[in-house]
Each structure stands twice: as structure tokens, then as C-alpha cells.
Amino acid sequence: MRAIRLHEFGPAENLRYEQVPDPEPAPGQVRIAVAAAGVHLIDTKLRAGMAGGPFPPPALPHVPGREVAGRVEALGADVESSWLGKRVVAHLGPASGGYAEKAVAAVGSLLEIPDGLTDEAAVAMIGTGRTTMAILDTARITPDDVVLVTAAAGGIGNLLVQEARAVGAVVVGAAGGPAKVEVVRELGATVAVDYTVPDWADTVRKELGGREVTLALESVGGELGRAAMGLLGAGGRLVIFGGSSGGASSGGFVKVSTDDLYARGISATVAIGPAAMRRYPSLRPLEERALAAVVSGRLTPVVGSRFPLAEAAAAHAAVENRGTVGKVVLIP
DSSP states (O other), X not given: OEEEEESSSSSXXXXXXXXXXXXXXXXXXXXXXXXXXXXXHHHHHHHTTSOBTTBOOOOSSBOOOOEXXXXXXXXXXXXXXXXXXXXXXXXXXXXXXXXXXXXXXXXXXXXXXXXXXXXXXXXXXXXXXXXXXXXXXXXXXXXXXXXXXXTTTBTTHHHHHHHHHHHTOXXXXXXXXXXXXXXXXXXXXXXXXXXXXXXXXXXXXXXXXXXXXXXXXXXXXXHHHHHHHHTEEEEEEEEEOOOTTOOGGGTOSOOOOHHHHHHHTOEEEEOSSHHHHHHOSOSHHHHHHHHHHHHTTSOOOOBOEEEEGGGHHHHHHHHHTTXXXXXXXXXX
């Protein structure tokens, strides 16, 4: 089969498209003919040799990719024969192996893809969707909220905009560049702004006509994150779930001091990380909820960037340059 392999940590160009042996499912595993593989910001960090959230840098050589959807084509020992031929989606965890034409997964990680749901939509929800569910549990959006979502055209951001609108909140979506702003507007945001424009926060204040942001869902960090926090009114809630402008060591995450909290009585909460892992000893319920939200029509994941498997390096570069919309997928 063909797969993407990493032999040396470094830039996106280190991802190589190679011929490798088909993986064989061990007892309790299945082999999936991959129809779509998800690309995540964490994948780019692991490729560079950094830790990606809870995942340490992998041993090399390495086939990246932790999110796959496709059809079960082979069974390991002790796996029920009924799985053969089923369309499934799975999160592969630290084992990875998803950037390939075939991947193995533990049978306990499999979720059958409901009829009518595409492989791309399923793979968009198995990791990104489950994270979104955890964020929403922390945020507790109400119809009375004015919700600001940064990176609102991203894989998680677009889902947060949709859910906030479904709840009945006023939604402000901030995205980088006119094309992404148009996507956010089409998702139903009450206000859609370009955060690459210097006075974007003033535009938000003007558009809200005196209303204040009560909840900021923040994943960009840096100065943009500070500006988002500055839009919160007294008693507002800041929910942090990323820092795509850089890692913790480079100051990417939004900086929050006790002075910030005390001066306006705002709160700040981290929606992912160790606390979330303790809160959700099993992530399967979050995955099931994410898929159910799509089946019901409540959420529709935006899959705006598709790359052939052979162009995984280009997909990584696009993610790192924040040039993508919605979920990024590789198609073998």
C-alpha cells in the first residue's frame, strides 16, 4: 500500500509518500480501507518533534494520522465477523497510522458510520467533533449569551458557531481574511469580522450596538486572544481551548492575569487538557454525541480543504499557515 512516512522530525517537506507493507490486524483489531483521513494541528506539532497535547513525539519512522474513516476489510483474531465490510470511523490515538491507504484500529475504537453520513463528515467529527462537545460542556451556552468565537472558520470554530446559533445566542465569529469571514457569515453568525484588520474589536462593539460579549470561545491566543478577552463585559466567561498562534513556550496561548479576572469579574476556564481527561475517562460518549449531532442535522461539519494522500506535506503547510477552512482531510 501507499502511506505517508516521517523519517526525521522537521518541516512539512519531511513527509514522504512511500510504498510500505500492508498492516496486519492483531488480535482485537481490524484493518480499514481508508477513504478519508483527518489532518489536525496536533499532527503538525508531532511531525516537528514536539508534544501534541497528550501525545509525545513518536518513534521514527512513523506513519502519522489519528483519524480515519473507511470500510473494514480484514479482521484480527477474536473480532466478530459482523464487522467485516462495515463502514466505520475511528480515532487511532497515539498509535497513529492514518495517513495511508490502509490502517489498523482496535475494535473497541470503532463507530459504525450511519447511513447518509459521508466518510469525510465522519472523520471530521471523530476527533474535532468530540473536542467540540467537551468545549460546549464547559461553555454552557444559553440563549441570553453573546458568544464570540475566534478562528470561527476552523474545524472546531465552525461547529461552535453553529451550536451557539442553534441554542439561540447572538454569535460573533472572528476569522482571518475575507473568504473565511464569508464562510462564518454563511454559517449564521450574527456578526462576522476579519481579525486581521487592526480595528476588528471596535467593529464588533459597533455591530453589537451596546451589547457586550458574555462568552468568548478562544483558540488563537497571542494579541488576538487578548483583544477577544477585552471584549468581555463584566462577569463574562473566557473559555480557552488552544493557542494556534504558537505553543505555550512561545507565548501563543492568551495571557490571563489575576488582575484581568478581578478588574471586571470575568472568569477563565481551560476546556481541554488534564482537567478534561479527568472529566471524561472515556471519550467514546463524546464521539457518539458528535456523530449524533450531524445525523440529526444540528451540526454540519465544514470540510473545506481536501488533499490527495500524496500531498500530505501541502496539507500540513496549509494548516500551519492557517490557510484552511473547516476540517482538513486526506483522500487516499
